[in-house]
Amino acid sequence: MRSNLSRGRTSHTPHRPTTHRRAATVALAGVAALIAAAVQSGAATAAPATPRAGKADRAHSAVRLTPAQRAELIRHADAGTAATARQIGLGARERLVVKDVVKDADGTLHTRYERTYGGLPVLGGDLVVTTARSGKTMEVIRATGATLKVPGLTPAVPKAAAEKQAVQRAKALGATKPAADSVREVIWAASGKPVPAYETVVGGLQDDGTPNQLHVVTDAATGRKLFEYQGVKTGIGNTQYSGQVTLTTTQSGSAYTLTDGARGGHKTYNLNRGTSGTGTLFSQSSDTWGNGSSSNAATAGADAHYGAALTWDYYKNTFGRTGIKNNGVGAYSRVHYGNAYVNAFWDDSCFCMTYGDGSGNTKPLTSIDVAGHEMSHGVTSATANLNYSGESGGLNEATSDIMAAGVEFYANNPTDPGDYLVGEKIDINGNGTPLRYMDKPSKDGASKDNWYSGIGGVDVHYSSGPANHFFYLLSEGSGAKVVNGVSYDSPTADGLAVTGIGRDKALQIWYRALTTKWTSTTNYAGARTGTLAAAGELYGTTSAEYKAVQDAWAGVGVGSRSGGGGGGGTSYESTTPVAVPDNGPAVTSDITVSGRSGNAPANLQVSVDITHTWRGDLVIDLVGPSGTAYRLKNFSSSDSADDVNETYTVNASAEPANGTWKLRVQDQATYDTGTLNGWKLTFP
Missing domain, CATH: 3.10.450.40 (Nuclear Transport Factor 2; Chain: A,)
Structure with missing residues (x-):
């Protein structure tokens, strides 16, 4: 890929299947129970031992494996695939193929598998099996909960x-x-x-x-x-802004090459305007590379080589990950791709990073953030392998933006300091602005600040906005602030404040969710579930970090606040399930509010939790005590994603606060059914 x-x-046009089931999660113990109870909703029903406040739980932190140790764990898991398949209830024609293993300090293993059926690869069949040190299965996270039973091949x-x-x-x-x-x-x-x-x-x-x-x-x-x-996701970033840096090279006889023996043998090649093959390995008699200008072909090579080294060091020193695939093997870089090609890309098939020379062949796209972004696509492919379409595609893109920010801050380069911007050093838009903004994604004119039910149909570079916004809120919090000389002002979907926990903790939570909780089909609700589980394992489910994850997701319209609404608000909730019939009459669920004075607020929060395949079929209204209906969600024939888990803001100031409020849900197309699991009114 x-x-x-x-x-x-990229283009994604959803095509509706005749049936569509929500991906299921099977969880058996500890924090695993959180995931089982919290799929899509994120509600917590069980808790692990709580670490000390503000301190990561070392038992639930991944250990740093050498390539040999990782290979041995994979070999051991591979030898037991048949037994594992039987234990988790796979059918006789199903086989597991080990993809990766993550080991926690307490001996817990998170083994990621691909699946085959009758010898054929199963797309969407990936799963993660978590086992305790004793060998007991604690949890199974599946990309799909559908039973694999195909009558004929x-x-x-x-x-x-x-x-x-x-x-x-x-x-x-x-x-x-x-x-x-x-x-x-x-x-x-x-x-x-x-x-x-x-x-x-x-x-x-x-x-x-x-x-x-x-x-x-x-x-x-x-x-x-x-x-x-x-399969191609192009990149844009800074060019020639890293200043004078130290490179790891290799001397052979009287020549030096851009070969990094300290980082898995990473090599940097010159394509010299070509578009295929490897090109020529940079080699010269001097160990001084480039002159800081595009007039020297080695300048782009030096920038790319530096970016690759930073990305390797960032993953190794931050997460204990040795290389893109965590196997100690370096990728390689190719610069000077094509003629005036204004982009860059990661390609799994060659396990390589490729950079164009930009407009007029004078601005090679070889910055720190673009290297971090594109190589992080490789990390995502080697782990959760998030489908590059729909909501999972937005999460894929956001993961690269998030990790690119991590690399840039980690680099601590005075000429290109870390920030929450993408492509801020090159005028790709022609107006001197960054390509993307993480504090308020909509500032780029197209990205979405918050989740909504139709976001799966948006181009993945714009549907990444809510996840980028979540990461910024989790790291820095809402409101105005200045970081490394850059001014930010981040709003929230519900108008309530979010207190950040710091970028380092936010990165640890995201990475653990990516590597141990998510699968190829994870959507925004599943991302919330996975990051909550990760925060619970690292910091405890009663920690400030866990609550901040809840609040940051609520701040972008995914799920509810910690403590039910947050901000000192009062919530009224219905947890009685109501079946939603296929293409049938509307169903309603009631909440009675009493003991309040005056009218409802102008920012009444309505949190909805509905399990339903092809959620575009649904029309949802809030009906006030006066009988007035407030449309929350319209019908959308193109929205094929699962489930509705969103908090809507309604101007209900014309309604009396006290009385019976109704949530009205109707399925207006055939083939799919669902359940209104519950809903909540929050008066801020």
Whole structure:
């Protein structure tokens, strides 16, 4: 899979399956119970031993494994895949394939698996199994809760038809390649009932010169397109702003090369305007590289080599991760890609980072933050492998932005100090502004500040906004402040303040969720659940850190505040489940408010928790005591994501506070049903 950070180059058009089930989580003990009870809602029902306030729980912190130790854990897990498959209830035709193992200080193992069925890869079949030191299974987190039972594996649709469909779609996106690179039979299980399918990959170049790697999943029985995502995610960042830095190189005879023997043998190559192959390894008689200007080809090489070293050191010293895949092997970098190519990208297939030279071939995109961003796509691919489409795609992009900020702050480079901006050193927009803002994402003109039910249909570079905003709030808190000379002013969705816990703790929570809690299909509600579980393990479920995670997510419209609403507000809640029939009449749930004076506030908070596949079918209204209806969510035929877990703000100042309030929910399309699990009114 290729990954980069460009905007407007990916396309996602949801196609509705006939059935669609919410991904399930099975949890058995300890903090695992939090996840089981909190899938989508984030509600906590169990707690681990609480660490000292403000101190990470060392027992639940990942240990730093050498490549040899990690390889041994993987070999041991691989030898036990058959037993593990039986233990967690997989069928006779299912097999597990070990992808990674994370070990905690107390001996707990988090083993990440891919899955096959009848010998075919299962897309959306990934899962994480957590086992105690004793060997007891504590928790299983699955990308899909659907049972893998496929009556037949013989395709009814010929492979050529799937290939034709994918090639036509790639051409619509600007690619010119006449045939697919590959077509393979798979089981598609990421968005509904598992079905035999084809996964077709079309390469080539898009119309702007970006390498294309479009993945199209086609139903092998009907020929209907089930899913697509663009494997290339392009990047933009600073150029030639790192100043004079120290590089680790290798001397061979009288020549020096950009080979970093201290970091897995990372190498930096010169493509010299080419667009394929490895290029030529930078080599020269002097160990002084570049002159700080694009007039010297080695300048971009030095910047890229420096960025790769920083990213390696950041992951190793912050999380104990040795290399992108945590196996001690270095990636490699290629600079001077194409002609005036204004982008950069990470490509899993070559395990390499590639940089263009920017407008006029004078601004190589080889900054600290772009290196951190793009290589973090590789880390995401090696761990949760978040699908690069829908809500999971937004989380994928945000993870790279978040880790890029981590790398930039870690670098502590005086000429490019750390910030919560993306691409602030290059005028890609032509108006002197950054590409993205984490404190208020909408300042870029397209990114979303907060989660809403249709965000899965937004381009992933803009749907990343709520996660970036969450990370900023968790790190620094809401309101106006200055960090490293940059002014920020972060609002919240519910108008209530958030107190930050510091960037270092926020990064630890995000990374642990990425590596031990999330799967390929994790959405925003699942991200909240995973980060809460991570915060509970690291700091305890009664800690300020745990509560801050709740409040920061509520600050971007995902879930409720700690203590029910926060800010000293009073909440009224209904927890009685109500079935939502398929394409049927509206159902209602009542909450009676009494003992208040005057009218309801202008910022009444309405928190809704609904389990429902294809949530776009739903129309949701709040009905006040007067009988007036306030629309919370409209019907959307294109919103194929699962569940509604959102806090809406309603101007209810015309309503008396006391009386019976109703939540009205109606499914207005066929195929999907659900349950209103509960809802809450909060009077700030």
